[in-house]
Amino acid sequence: MALMGKKAIVIGERDGIPAPAIDECLTSAGADVIYAATECFV
Amino acid sequence: MDLENQGRIKELAERYERRDLMVVLGASDPESVRLIAETVTLGDPSYAGALGGVPLGLPVYHILEPELKEQVDPEVYQQQVGMMELVLDVPKLIEPLRKIREQVTDLGGPGMGRGDAGLRPEDQGRGSEQ
Numbered sequence: 813m814a815l816m817g818k819k820a821i822v823i824g825e826r827d828g829i830p831a832p833a834i835d836e837c838l839t840s841a842g843a844d845v846i847y848a849a850t851e852c853f854v
Numbered sequence: 855m856d857l858e859n860q861g862r863i864k865e866l867a868e869r870y871e872r873r874d875l876m877v878v879l880g881a882s883d884p885e886s887v888r889l890i891a892e893t894v895t896l897g898d899p900s901y902a903g904a905l906g907g908v909p910l911g912l913p914v915y916h917i918l919e920p921e922l923k924e925q926v927d928p929e930v931y932q933q934q935v936g937m938m939e940l941v942l943d944v945p946k947l948i949e950p951l952r953k954i955r956e957q958v959t960d961l962g963g964p965g966m967g968r969g970d971a972g973l974r975p976e977d978q979g980r981g982s983e984q
Contacts, residue, residue, distance in 0.1 A: 813921060813922070819866075819870050819876070822878050823855070823879050823881075828881050828882030829880030829882075834935075836933075838878060838926070846866060846870070847863070849862075
């Protein structure tokens with residue numbers, strides 16, 4: 813799956829990898845993050 | 855998955871071409887990964903949210919998968935997720951995603967939601983066989 817040009821929906825996790833960190837990674841690879849949320853499973 | 859997120863994802867899947875969309879997860883345990891992945895591909899298994907009975911068929915990945923990692927700037931990757939990559943059991947997190955992606959492929963591949971979502975391959979030709 814090539815990230816370049818993809819519209820990415822990010823579902824991060826507070827106790828795992830939060831959405832802003834994933835957003836940074838995907839943006840550096842050329843993806844367009846259109847929605848990012850961090851969930852909490854407590 | 856959070857009910858509000860389900861609603862937003864449904865809206866986005868309606869607004870954008872599904873072949874352009876992907877979902878990337880950051881969950882820390884395999885069961886959470888499986889539940890979220892199932893919700894954005896086959897539909898919400900609990901039928902509690904907007905994606906209950908809505909098989910979007912979106913391609914879903916975890917940010918720790920090597921396939922994604924190799925495309926990310928190494929410095930950014932190390933800074934943002936390097937620590938969690940060491941702590942989490944990456945193969946176990948990825949396993950449910952591989953299974954669900956295989957199911958989606960069996961149902962018609964990524965983007966199966968383009969009008970034929972949820973149909974089994976043997977059902978997809980119906981109507982044109984006569």
